[in-house]
């Protein structure tokens with residue numbers, strides 16, 4: 001089969017490689033769609049330790065099963081990429097996103113930028129029939145948004161600010177509205193992302209490339225930081241909060257100095273977010289399948305797997321949102 005190996009910073013190379021051998025409890029999936037994730041931006045920019053196959057946001061069709069499984073060969077599936085042990089203290093206490101031996105298909109294990117990929121059969125969820133394989137790749141980032149929102153006080157009636165209107169931002173904005181937020185603001189530096197946001201729902205938008213930071217709302221109950229990197233958005237998130245408000249930190253960024261007195265005297269809560277629980281993924285599939293969260297408009301670019309390098313190049317352009325490779 002063909003698989004795209006990360007061979008140098010921002011370089012993927014298609015290589016012929018043997019089909020993965022299955023162990024009991026595993027499934028072989030014929031990949032129909034695989035998407036680049038914001039976290040891939042960090043990983044793929046590095047010099048790889050050894051060539052490896054990335055891609056943790058993928059969907060496909062079950063091709064082989066080893067042992068008993070609740071699915072059949074030929075079923076269309078969404079795949080939860082987080083491999084949890086199910087036995088450690090975190091797994092047994094329901095916090096399986098913090099599993100002590102967690103692995104991720106597409107990080108520690110070969111991922112979905114390939115013709116075939118293997119995953120534990122228990123990580124497969126039937127793909128709802130009305131959901132495209134491409135939009136099904138959004139179950140993973142939506143599960144992250146669901147997990148994040150489960151960590152904060154109810155957002156019913158809240159004023160919320162989302163900094164960064166990329167994939168998770170656009171999903172998070174919709175989720176906040178679904179959960180009854182009174183106002184949802186989305187900020188970004190790409191006008192295309194903000195136009196996409198406005199087409200998805202009644203969002204207020206701020207373009208921080210052309211508007212001053214004073215255009216951002218104040219007295220927010222919740223601010224979600226999704227820009228990451230060196231962007232000044234963590235400070236903006238904290239500055240936008242009302243007393244007692246919460247900043248959700250989802251994007252990766254280097255260590256930073258926090259405005260400690262503001263946090264202390266305004267009793268702010270800073271909530272880190274890492275990954276998702278197994279239940280979040282199932283809920284994400286259901287929300288995308290029912291259309292309560294729209295995924296299709298977020299897929300801005302499609303490339304066949306044979307053009308995976310062109311797909312990566314496009315993904316690295318700031319105007320793209322979700323870039324997927326497809327079979328064939």
Ligand SMILES: [Zn+2]
Nearest residue numbers: 037057140141
């Ligand atoms: Zn991801």
Ligand SMILES: [Zn+2]
Nearest residue numbers: 085088091099
């Ligand atoms: Zn565990």
